[in-house]
Amino acid sequence: MRASRLMSILLLLQTRDRVTAQEIADQLEVSVRTVYRDMESLSAAGIPVYGDPGHDGGYRLLDGFRAKLNLLTTDEAESLFLAGLPSAASDLGLGAIATAANLKVMSALPPELRDRAGRVAERFHLDAPGWYAEAEPTPFLTAVADAVWNEHSVRFNYIRWATPHLVTRTTEPLGLVLKSGNWYLVGHTALQIRTYRISRIMELQILDIPVTRPADFDLATYWSTYLKSFDQRRRRDSALLRLAAETFERLSELLDPASAQAARDSAKDPDPDGFREVYLPIESLDRALSDILRLGAGAEVLGPHELRRRIATQTAAMARLYGG
Structure with a gap:
């Protein structure tokens, strides 16, 4: 030790x-x-x-003194090659560089550790995107990565959900994040730190303006805080549902983890028929409509009234379509 x-x-x-x-x-x-x-x-x-x-x-x-990598332990040599993300390096235009670096590290290891480290690639593979999700085209990812690394500001057109949909943004890049197969740029503007999905960036221009990084900025800490606040902003309202016992037990299969957990935490004791009332966080009535229809006949919307009305309209149209 x-x-x-x-x-x-x-x-x-x-x-x-x-x-x-x-x-x-x-x-x-x-x-x-x-x-x-x-x-x-x-x-x-x-x-x-x-x-x-x-x-x-x-x-x-003392200047010029260097320790040798062959002082790595067996476990360290094996874990070293788990730390690499070949697909991410390739996305960033660094695939060949990462390969060359791997070869240099391998050549510096003694034979017994080299053999064990080489086994990692044979036994472990990282596939970041979620199931049944196609990788998004990110034609400007390499340029953004270059701006992040060399600390140059960027200007780009950006497609967002809110109106107006196409906006122009100028930002100081602070870092890149790979989340569920999607790349995100964390950038600093004059007012705040913002997050941009790389696949929605259009016509990017690298500016000859240096980046001034906030002294206390930590990318991992920011991202963790951003995810929490994003989920809170995304789920500002709630719907009151009455769920059958079987549907309640299958919430983790039918909803995203945060929504399923919130519904379970708010659940009342079952009534004599086994139904429970729960509160389900919702982002919007349109999004809630598709989420609740996924629950099937085991879920009844008690409120808000407008969501119940939309469910009734949709299910009536489906009944007519299927001859009910």
Whole structure:
């Protein structure tokens, strides 16, 4: 365990010009006192590590010193090749570069670890898109990725759901996210941070305007917060339903996870016939119509009245179509 921690410290020093004892302790989840002891051990082992005192001080390695990758453990060598996303790299125009990097890492490993790491690609495969979903065309993804990496602002036409449908946006790209097979651009405007679906971007232009990244911005944290707020905004209203026992048990199969969980959490005790009243979050009456029709005859809409009326109209038309 300690040997692995020493190697982690060494590699951390390799990737940073200077790092404090507190930063190392936070990264490795140990005490600062433990870091001091580990630094003494590294120095005693002949590693050229130096500590600079003062407010701007920290630990650093002698210029030119590099640790070797063949110090990876077996588990680390295997997990390294699980971290790669070949399809994502290809989408971003980095497929050949990722392949070359993989080959360099493989060549640096000793034979026994090289064989085990190579087995990962034979046994694990990532297919990001959901079932029965075709990949969206993203002709501007490579250009957007280039702007993200080189920190250039972009201007593009964008197709959105609200009116007007076609708008022009100028933004400072902060990152790209691959979610369920779809690519999203996170960009910073003068007012706020916004998210754009790459497949809806049209006529993109890379501008000669540098990006100023917010000092406290973290892409993973932003995306997690964005998903929560998006779901809350998407489900602002609710419908009151009366569900048969069998339909209630099958909610996870019939609805998206968030809606199914919300309905279960709001469920009242079953009546003598086994029916339960639940509240189902809805985005709009049009969307709710298709969602509730999916529940079949095991669901009755009690409110709002307009949604009940639309369900009645739709089911009556279906009955006429099928000769009922």
